[in-house]
Amino acid sequence: xxxxxxxxxxxxxxxxxxxxxxxxxxxxxxxxxxxxxxxxxxxxxxxxxxxxxxxxxxxxxxxxxxxxxxxxxxxxxxxxxxxxxxxxxxxxxxxxxxxxxxxxxxxxxxxxxxxxxxxxxxxxxxxxxxxxxxxxxxxxxxxxxxxxxxxxxxxxxxxxxxxxxxxxxxxxxxxxxxxxxxxxxxxxxxxxxxxxxxxxxxxxxxxxxxxxx
Numbered sequence: 001x002x003x004x005x006x007x008x009x010x011x012x013x014x015x016x017x018x019x020x021x022x023x024x025x026x027x028x029x030x031x032x033x034x035x036x037x038x039x040x041x042x043x044x045x046x047x048x049x050x051x052x053x054x055x056x057x058x059x060x061x062x063x064x065x066x067x068x069x070x071x072x073x074x075x076x077x078x079x080x081x082x083x084x085x086x087x088x089x090x091x092x093x094x095x096x097x098x099x100x101x102x103x104x105x106x107x108x109x110x111x112x113x114x115x116x117x118x119x120x121x122x123x124x125x126x127x128x129x130x131x132x133x134x135x136x137x138x139x140x141x142x143x144x145x146x147x148x149x150x151x152x153x154x155x156x157x158x159x160x161x162x163x164x165x166x167x168x169x170x171x172x173x174x175x176x177x178x179x180x181x182x183x184x185x186x187x188x189x190x191x192x193x194x195x196x197x198x199x200x201x202x203x204x205x206x207x208x209x210x211x212x213x
Contacts, residue, residue, distance in 0.1 A: 010043070010044075012044050012045060012048070012049070014048065014049065014052040017044070017049060017052070017053070018052065018053060018056055021033060021035065021053065021058070024199070024202065024203065027202070027203055028202055032060065033058075033202075034060045034061065034062050034082065034195065035049075035050070035053055035058060035061055035062070036061075036062045036063075036084075036197075037049060037050050037061050037062070037063060037068075037072070038062070038063045038064035038065070038068060038084070039064065046063075046068065046071070046072060047071070047072070047075050050072055050075065050076060050079075051075060051076065054076050054079055058079075059078075059079050059080060060079065060080040060081075060082070061076075061079055061080070061081050061082070062081070062082045062083075062084055062197075063081060063082070063083055063084070063085075064083070064084055064085040065083065065085050066083055066085070066087050066091050066094065066095060066100065068083075069081045069083045069095070069098070069100040070094070070098060070100070073098050073099070073100065080099075080101065081099070081100045081101060082100075082101045082103070082123060082158075083095065083100055083101065083102055083103060084103050084125075084197065085103065086103070086105060086106055086109065086133065087102050087103075087109070088108065088109060088112055089112050089115065090115060092109070092112055092113065092115055092116060092120060093115050093116055093117060093118075093120075095120060096116060096117075096118045096119060096120040096153070097118065099121075101121040101122065101123060101157065101158075102120060102121070102122050102123070103122070103123050103125045103133075104122045104123070104124055104125065104144065104148060105124075105125035105127075105133040105134045105135065106133070107140065107144060110144055110147050110148075113147070113151055113153075113154070116151075116153040116154075117153070118153060119153055119154075119155055120153055120154055120155065121155045121157045122148060122154055122155070122156055122157065122158075123157060123158035123159060123160055123193065124141075124144070124145060124148065124156065124158070124159045124160075125159075125160060125161070125162075126141065126159065126160070126161045126179075126180060126183050127161070128161040128162075128163075128176040128177075128179040128180045128183070129164060129172065129175060129176040129179060130161070130162045130163070130164040130176075131164070132162070133162075134161065134162075138183075138186060141183060141186070141187070142186065142187070145187055145189075149189070156189075156191070157191070157192050157193055158191050158192060158193030158194065158195065159183075159184070159187075159191045159193075159194055160193075160194070160195045160196060160197060161176065161180045161196055161197070162196065162197040162198060163176055163177075163196060163197075163198040163200070163201045164176070166198050166200040166201035166204060166205070167200035167204070173201060173205070180196070
């Protein structure tokens with residue numbers, strides 16, 4: 001029985017996706033690019049796209065939900081996976097067990113850290129002006145940073161922010177950049193990864209951060 005009831009289909013050319021990926025790397029002078037494959041790779045097919053990119057040397061991916069990360073982990077056991085959404089409670093331990101890196105962006109997540117029984121890699125999310133997820137004030141940033149830094153089961157690998165207007169408002173983009181750099185100076189910590197989650201900012205401004213998502 002046919003389970004399709006629409007005549008419209010989308011044909012995905014994986015070679016074209018990889019060409020796009022390499023074009024971004026060229027613009028960024030071969031800095032590490034982390035493909036975001038959330039929401040089924042924006043409808044392109046998360047597993048198919050990720051497998052193809054991995055076969056061509058890509059070894060780090062980002063998703064939004066823990067469920068997405070777990071699905072991707074089944075197909076790609078050796079790549080790095082960053083979950084950019086909020087993971088709470090027992091989900092933190094599940095992420096640790098499946099080598100999924102967690103974004104810490106809310107104090108309630110800090111409260112849930114005692115559930116951990118094995119090492120968990122985390123990235124600290126800073127709200128530099130997107131006003132969605134992340135720590136805002138210097139006080140809460142420093143407080144939660146210190147908790148993570150001194151937790152026996154936490155590997156504080158990265159820090160990032162998300163630009164909200166890089167494609168349309170450079171003045172506000174600059175404001176967010178200044179704020180994020182101020183936070184980096186405030187923490188004075190050598191993160192393995194410093195990245196910003198916006199394609200427009202990467203392509204238009206070729207900023208000095210090490211990774212882009």
